[in-house]
Amino acid sequence: MSFEVGAPPATERRELVAAEGLEVRYQGGPQPAVTGVALALGPGEGLLVAGVEASGKTSLVRGLLGLTPIGGHVRVLGAVPGDPAAMRRVGYGPQGRDFPGLLTAGELLGALARLRGAPPGAVADALARAGLPDGRRLRGAALGPEGARRLSLAAAVMGDPDLLVLDDPWEFPETIAEIARARGRGAAVIATTREPASLAEALGRTMTLVDGATG
Amino acid sequence: MSAIVALAGVELRGLTRRRWLLVAAAVGIAVVLLCAVLAAGDSGVERDDTFRAGGASLLLLGGLVVAIGLGAAALNRDAESGHLGILAAAGPGRARLAGAAILARVAALIAVLAAWGLLLQLASAAIGRGLDGPLAVHTLSAAENLLLALLAAAAVSSVVGGVASGIVGVTLYVLAQAVVNLEAAADQNLIGTAETGVRAAYVVLPRIVVSPMIFLLQARDEAGPAAPQMEINGTVVFVPASAWSSVVWTLAWCVGIGLLAAYGLRRRPLA
Numbered sequence: 042m043s044f045e046v047g048a049p050p051a052t053e054r055r056e057l058v059a060a061e062g063l064e065v066r067y068q069g070g071p072q073p074a075v076t077g078v079a080l081a082l083g084p085g086e087g088l089l090v091a092g093v094e095a096s097g098k099t100s101l102v103r104g105l106l107g108l109t110p111i112g113g114h115v116r117v118l119g120a121v122p123g124d125p126a127a128m129r130r131v132g133y134g135p136q137g138r139d140f141p142g143l144l145t146a147g148e149l150l151g152a153l154a155r156l157r158g159a160p161p162g163a164v165a166d167a168l169a170r171a172g173l174p175d176g177r178r179l180r181g182a183a184l185g186p187e188g189a190r191r192l193s194l195a196a197a198v199m200g201d202p203d204l205l206v207l208d209d210p211w212e213f214p215e216t217i218a219e220i221a222r223a224r225g226r227g228a229a230v231i232a233t234t235r236e237p238a239s240l241a242e243a244l245g246r247t248m249t250l251v252d253g254a255t256g
Numbered sequence: 257m258s259a260i261v262a263l264a265g266v267e268l269r270g271l272t273r274r275r276w277l278l279v280a281a282a283v284g285i286a287v288v289l290l291c292a293v294l295a296a297g298d299s300g301v302e303r304d305d306t307f308r309a310g311g312a313s314l315l316l317l318g319g320l321v322v323a324i325g326l327g328a329a330a331l332n333r334d335a336e337s338g339h340l341g342i343l344a345a346a347g348p349g350r351a352r353l354a355g356a357a358i359l360a361r362v363a364a365l366i367a368v369l370a371a372w373g374l375l376l377q378l379a380s381a382a383i384g385r386g387l388d389g390p391l392a393v394h395t396l397s398a399a400e401n402l403l404l405a406l407l408a409a410a411a412v413s414s415v416v417g418g419v420a421s422g423i424v425g426v427t428l429y430v431l432a433q434a435v436v437n438l439e440a441a442a443d444q445n446l447i448g449t450a451e452t453g454v455r456a457a458y459v460v461l462p463r464i465v466v467s468p469m470i471f472l473l474q475a476r477d478e479a480g481p482a483a484p485q486m487e488i489n490g491t492v493v494f495v496p497a498s499a500w501s502s503v504v505w506t507l508a509w510c511v512g513i514g515l516l517a518a519y520g521l522r523r524r525p526l527a
Contacts, residue, residue: 128347
């Protein structure tokens with residue numbers, strides 16, 4: 042598995058995310074978690090990746106973010122997945138259970154803000170926009186499921202990144218509002234879900250994964 | 257560099273809230289006080305020996321627990337829990353992430369050893385021995401040895417689980433100690449036909465740094481668990497204090513192992 046680093050397709054200049062033949066295969070796994078996925082996302086566009094449990098949704102977004110080795114031709118914000126400069130322009134909201142339990146929300150977001158070069162006040166702003174204005178001193182372990190999802194949303198929207206990636210977000214009014222806000226300022230938004238419901242309308246386009254492949 | 261320091265600061269904050277580490281540090285402090293009480297009951301050279309042997313045993317055994325505990329979970333647990341994933345997605349690069357995780361753990365180890373070392377000095381003064389220079393030097397040598405164990409465990413923690421990482425860390429520590437012991441035995445012509453292999457291993461492998469204090473204690477068989485006297489065919493092996501070249505060589509190994517840890521995280525999937 043390797044990245045293709047040759048000349049990008051002609052269409053890529055206007056795409057924030059472009060993937061052809063995307064494959065995610067975990068070490069030693071006989072079957073790929075994601076295979077043959079193609080997608081393209083331009084400024085202001087949204088994409089909902091839907092599918093049942095273990096259909097490859099989380100693997101797909103982790104592959105796009107460079108968190109797991111991938112194959113195929115993939116460009117995110119004009120660079121290969123995981124490129125440090127490009128990743129600083131990405132807002133990632135992981136599934137809520139993935140927060141360090143010993144750090145407070147403020148400490149975690151503060152670290153992310155420094156890494157992304159977000160302006161002063163970005164942490165408080167993000168927490169307020171995610172409906173967690175008083176959550177700064179709460180530790181990850183004390184957040185509870187709803188608090189964790191709100192912290193995930195705050196992590197994603199902080200600093201108004203060019204690409205928003207939300208892994209299985211809860212459908213708070215704030216979630217819908219932030220998706221609209223991001224698209225309105227020209228950012229692309231990718232979200233995953235098991236139950237499309239109102240997110241499909243907010244994102245405008247839905248791609249369904251079945252056993253790691255598009256239907 | 258500033259990204260590494262910022263990330264390490266966050267990591268260190270999390271580490272200071274780990275209960276086992278706080279308990280280990282507190283137990284060490286209690287052991288120092290116990291050493292002082294026991295030594296106060298002796299006088300003269302016996303007081304010195306009791307205090308120093310107790311302190312050296314704490315630095316070895318307690319320090320090894322802390323070093324392995326920190327190193328064995330340096331990367332594997334956070335890689336699986338999502339902690340490293342969310343940070344990696346903000347673009348610091350994996351080498352920086354690994355560097356920060358290890359830097360924080362090294363800082364935590366040094367903080368614990370510094371606390372114990374400082375308290376040992378205060379306790380020494382409190383029982384009328386004054387400040388103990390040789391013990392301070394021994395604390396520094398123990399810190400380097402424990403750094404080696406921590407880094408070895410941390411390096412493999414990027415690819416295997418905590419137990420296996422811990423075993424590797426302890427194994428490298430024991431290996432480094434064995435290399436030094438065998439070299440000393442070779443110097444006393446106690447090795448025989450295996451001498452060439454022993455000399456080669458000494459040149460290549462990391463070496464435990466032996467302080468002048470522990471050399472003197474071990475030679476008199478007063479070092480306790482920190483350095484029990486060793487015999488080959490009934491002849492006592494005297495393990496001399498390390499030269500500066502060994503101090504530098506083991507530090508070089510530490511740097512090399514640290515780089516290995518960063519390399520190990522390069523291709524690992526992060527949750």
